[in-house]
Amino acid sequence: MSLFFWDPPAYAETHYKFKLPWSLLYRPWPETLIDAPFQVIPGEPLHLWIVVRDADRFPTRLTHLQLHLKLDGQPLITQEIELHLDANQAFSFFPIEIKDLAPGNYEIMPILSVERKGKRKKLHRWNFPTLLSQPLNVQILSKPIPKPLSYIAGETHCHTHYSADPVEFGASPAVLQSAAKSIGLDYVICTDHAYDFAFDAKDYMRPTTAEFRYRALQEEIEALPSKPKLIAGEEISAGNSHRENVHLLAPGPLKYLPGLGDCGRNWLHNFPTLQIPQVLQSAGVPCFAAHPKHPINKIERFIFRRGDWHHEDLNLNADNPLAGIQFWNGTRDKGFFRGRDWWISELEQGNHLLPIGGNDAHGDLNDTTGVSIPLMKLSHSRHHIFGKVRTVIELCEHSSRETFTQTDITNAFRGDNLYITDGPALWWERNRKVITFRAHSNEDMGAFKKVRLFAHRKGDSHEKEIFSPDFCPTNKELKYDFMHSIVAENFNYVRAECETTLDKFALTSAAFI
Missing domain, CATH: 2.60.40.730 (SOR catalytic domain)
Known part of the structure; x- marks a missing residue:
């Protein structure tokens, strides 16, 4: 967990130096890692993704990939793949398909050979400084995921490459859709930070027109295949009843909703842009409290003016009250149990609130890597993995898994019947x-x-x-x-x-x- 950003680890941004002359994380190579879904349903191939960031600044050639596989602890034949790929874009995601894997638990250690300016390197899974290499863990399922016929499963809290800042970045919508298909999801709600839309992708500190960037995400999603269904949304920093910043998920608002209070770019100018009632009224869709009872340290409370959700913040008598509480955020930790207790206390008062499960994944298809102390230290964990915790919603009788629309998802969140599961x-x-x-x-x-x-x-x-x-x-x-x-x-x-x-x-x- 970051000293300055409490968000879970994500794809690590290691080049940003906050205009300082040094960084223990900086290397004149693009950030590079190999990612893969944590599980694969029957009938789907395994897609590995070579993720390359900042290759527009550090053009690099990917020449060769070696895959060392173990099945249930037993070594298999090493696979050799010739690549000859040129990485020269700000964000690049190169797919590698592996077919015909038998069911079981796989450990995969990728070794990627790269070249830049006459220098050659071999990367074991990634090239993140200070971080020991970890294998990919992938379960090839032997049976379909348990799910009733009239229900669809989805990810309610994840981030794309539009959530990019001095310490992290996410995956492209196309990568998330591919991963969703592999792991058995029917829908994905992309909830990028409202404050990241407001800053330029090439200069994290330079303001830009947020509405244009939000529309760009919508258009990128609209250009994808129709299933699994992706929805453009936001994670908005909104003001609670104490004028503190809390996070709120808005799945699919038609227009951009601002929320810059705890963006970190303005230091102590950290009051909320909009209050929760204003966001709910403007969103026009069922919204959820994001990780409402996750512990917040004193530094975050002071620098970012972050606070807690309270009963009065639910706006239960409003035209568009809060629909649910996303207290399961990738792992059953202290925030989960505190959040579940709060949800139950609201149920006991007769308040109809949905439990919501999500992962807060920034890419992170298999595990999470990220900046824990800016300029100095990275971290790794197996929490907050894309699609691991799912929210499974009941469709209306006139819809089906093959024909459901975004409106059907919205209507389901206005209802009362769902479950959350891993x-x-x-x-x-x-x-x-x-x-x-x-x-x-x-x-x-x-x-x-x-x-x-x-x-x-x-x-x-x-x-x-x-x-x-x-x-x-x-x-x-x-x-x-x-x-x-x-x-x-x-x-x-x-x-x-x-x-x-x-x-x-x-x-x-x-x-x-």
């Missing part, structure tokens, strides 16, 4: 006052270890666990399916959570009665 399917069906919970998993995601049903009984202050079957996940009694019905006339709402033997987790929205 593995199993867990959902509910309503038949008057009978709520039926269903769950489905498979060998790739793990057998069920826990399924817990919660209810808020009329007259009670807090919800309680009302049902938790006793699973014995031995080799002889692995359970991959679950169903249980509740007559819910004495409850205000019911909801469910589940966990598998592979530590995969899912959680439903609340079914209000």
Whole structure:
């Protein structure tokens, strides 16, 4: 985590020196790494991506790629690929396709040979200074991802190369769409920083016309194939009830919405551009609180005037109230548990808010690399990976996975039935006052270890666990399916959570009665 930027690690920008004469991270070579989706569904090839940044300043030739593969810990034959590619653009993403991989868990160490000004180098996965090389971890799935027929799965919080600043950058929409297809997503909401749209891509400190840059993202997405569906959106820095900056996700506003309060370019001139009610009214689409209870340190609170979300910030009586809370942000950490507790406390007050899961990935298809201390230190983790945590929404009866539109997604977020997961399917069906919970998993995601049903009984202050079957996940009694019905006339709402033997987790929205 950055000392100055609390956002998760991203593709690392190592050339920016804040007009200083030195940087421990600077090298006269383009930032280069090989990325790949963390999983691949049956029937899809594995696409590796050679990501090259700032090659317009440091033109480089990519000559050869060597891939050392291990399957379930056992070495396989090394693959040799001749490239002869010229990298000379500000952003370049070169695909490498690998077909016919058997199901299993792969460890892949790419070694990339490059040339620049007569010098040759071999890069083990990346060329990031101070950072030890790490292999790609890819799971080739043996079965389709568990998902009910009338639902679609998506990424609600990720960043493209329009989110570029002195310490990070993201992937192109085309790369995200390709990765989404590989990992089994139906939709992706690209939520680039509102403040990054307002600055020039070639000079992070020079203001530019944000509306033109937001329209450029929309046009780049419109030029792509129709599925998986990509939506241009924003992560907006908005003012809470204490005039502090908090982050809000707007999936698909037609026009750019400004939010420069904590952009870091203006130092202590850090008051919010717009307040939350203004953003919600202008957006016109269901919006979500982004990572609302993630811990914020004192430096961030002072320099960037960052603060917390509060009950009054939900604007529940507005024409366009906040629709959901994105408390699952790539990992089940302190921010997840604090955010889930806040969400539950709002449910107990009768407030219909959706749970939202996303990853805050800036590229980051397989793992995350980024600047932890500007000019000095990089970091690596396996959190905040694109598409790992998914929000799975129910389509209306007149739509399908093949025909759904952006409007169908918007309408689903105005509804009440979805679940968030990094593995199993867990959902509910309503038949008057009978709520039926269903769950489905498979060998790739793990057998069920826990399924817990919660209810808020009329007259009670807090919800309680009302049902938790006793699973014995031995080799002889692995359970991959679950169903249980509740007559819910004495409850205000019911909801469910589940966990598998592979530590995969899912959680439903609340079914209000």
